[in-house]
Amino acid sequence: MALDFFFSLNIRQKVVLIMTLCLLTVGGIGGTSYRYVLEIEKKHHLSGVADDLSNIVLEMRRYEKNLLLYGSSQDLDENRRYISQAKEIIKRISPSLSTPPLAVILTRMETEMKAYETEMTAIAECLTKRRSDCPGVEERIRARGKSLVEVTHELAAVERQYIFQIIATLKTHLLYCLLVFIILGAFIVLMTGKKIVRPLKVIEKATLRIANGTFVRVVPPWGLRDETSRVLEAFNRMIGELEKRQNQLLQAQKLSSIGIMAAGIAHQLNNPLNNVSTSCQIVLEELPDAEPEFIRKMLDSSEQEILRAREIVRGLLEFSRSKEFAIRTSPLSPMIDQTLRLVSGQVPTGIRIDTDIEDIDLPMDAREMQEVLINLIINAVQAIPDGVGYIAVSSRLLPCGTIVEIRVDDTGTGISEADFDKIFDPFFTTKEPGSGTGLGLSIVYGIVKQHQGYVKAANRPEGGTCVKIGLPLVQETEEMA
Template structure:
């Protein structure tokens, strides 16, 4: 049975062609009906004119009949006979047209009455004995003729009015149907063409801001579906490239941090080396308590070195995006520890993040956000002293956590504020920046269903405001420090 099914899925071009063809056929059908009604009105109007002439002829016949009955003038009788002949000729003239009209069944009766009246009028001068009877019959026949002629005219005029009313109703109905059809056509065009294009346009803007959520694919089996599928493939490829860019930027950041981290590792290693030398030199006569103290110091320095390496590995490792309830303070502190070696003397980093603020975040990616913003803040303070402040608070009304990172650096020119999140845009000197840092930051915040804005005054500093979703149920119990 399925082998006989007809595939009715049309592409947009075919749908438009079918719609326009249906519209043209509907207009042609309506035009044909209207033309037919107008032809009927024309025919009936012509018939009414002849019927009016016939009615006037009958009135003239009656006038000369009355004159003859009153005065007995042969001239009146002759005029009466002439008008009777004219009336009969008119009846013969309209006979072919009458047979197509609804009045056709009454037409033979009309003609018989006319002929009977003619015979009575011809008999009138010859019947002196029965004149009064003939006159009475003549008046009755004449009255019937007048009534029939008036009825004929009235009937056809009524038919013209009916056709006009039918035509008006048809035109009104056609207009409503046409408007309904056009509304349906506009709806189809809007739903199948305009709305998908608008969604694609909005998605393009969203992708430019770092949000790579694909479009839902509807089973329309037309160009729209193919465009959306191709668009989603492009989005997937862009997201893949974006992830590669993020990782490349992360490696670039690691390169910047390497020298400082090497210095951080050098301190615990020196302490370990010094402790080991003391133990080796005094091993034979070393006091047990001193030995224990030295080994404890070695252990602490090993843990310190481990934490430095662990933080570096955590930052460099590539992972899938995953949201987990994590204390924000931990992420901020790890970021500060990683960047601390890059902070020149005279620049203070102030941390004011509540210890119990827990957010559902991807810790690794949010750490990258803080590292990028902190590194930018450090580089913005050209000459110490300066201060970088990172703070957070809960906006319970909007169910958001508001995180601010501000510095006392050189600021950003007003004309460049709107472009700071654009890929490859940088205010730094050539070779000093890739222009990807803030673009990646924007994309990561978007992935967290949050927002980031920037406020800056040239010469006074810059302030970044991050808003992330907050749910008190994500809060984890932590002992107060």
């Protein structure tokens, strides 16, 4: 129940609760330790007073012995003075000796002190007479003095014993407090790692994926019901919006590419339409005397040209249609052939396009990869000066056996070294104003990253540019938790 209540709190409430517990713990430990220190200070003071009392009793005994030896009145006066000091000390410390063991010692001390004083008074009277008139007085005073010394030593010993007990208790208390702090610290570290650091790591990884062009929604770690979960939900909404904007941007780039290819498509359609028109005119001219076989031949020719035009239009419509990104295993060669047919009208007659494509199936979104190749080929065409040169499109399976690399080489002007770090940035272009949006290579980069591949560009030693696209043969399923 307590854990459920804790997990139901948000981060601010958890921090306040943990800090409150820490403050209460520190306050309790500090207050208890301070009380123990005060008790030690008090006992230390009493122990010192007990030592002083013991010393006073010893001085009493010294003057007592001098009195018995020499019978000097000065020794008697000094003895009485020390008795007064001892009684004053006993009176002063008696409120502090209220616990049962100390109270018993105090009672004994008062009794012994009173008896000792009585015996000293008796011996003082005997000194004015002959000692033989006071039999047993010396033995009694010595016994009382000895007993008084013992009880004062016992008081000092008990006080010291109390000090040792308090110190031992304080040490145990501090040890338990240390264990509590270690457990509380481990709990705070664990909760911080689970509730704050771990979700931030998830967000960091998701951010890096987005930077690489891969939009994968974040699955919140189990048990999150606080601000972090709301941040992750907002992050997922942001990913959805970015994905939607990228799709819109991609579609806009497709439409831009269609506009660029429009003139070439018109030229491509014009040839089959001219052939159909020519065949129809011949049939009309020869119709009265034409043989059926001749008419069939003309009609077959017209049908082939119409099919050719329909394929051109179908390819254009397929390319321009907006569909969800979906990776399916598709043959590479037909996709590249269809791409070259789409851009053929945009390629000047002075530019030759060579292909060397391996017959291999790849997991890819064929329409998206068409967009990649169209952008690269159009960029290559625009980079070749005077419309004279060649473009080579090739593919090969790398020695690692897990990646297929597609290359687009051209004999253009190449890329400035200062621009290499920016060519994949959105809206960056080296073309004249109005000649391009600068989105082509940025979209190429994003699409390739969605395929979990890589794209690299470099200048060729013999001139021109080489763009390499690496696509994995096996797509990895990314999970975030």
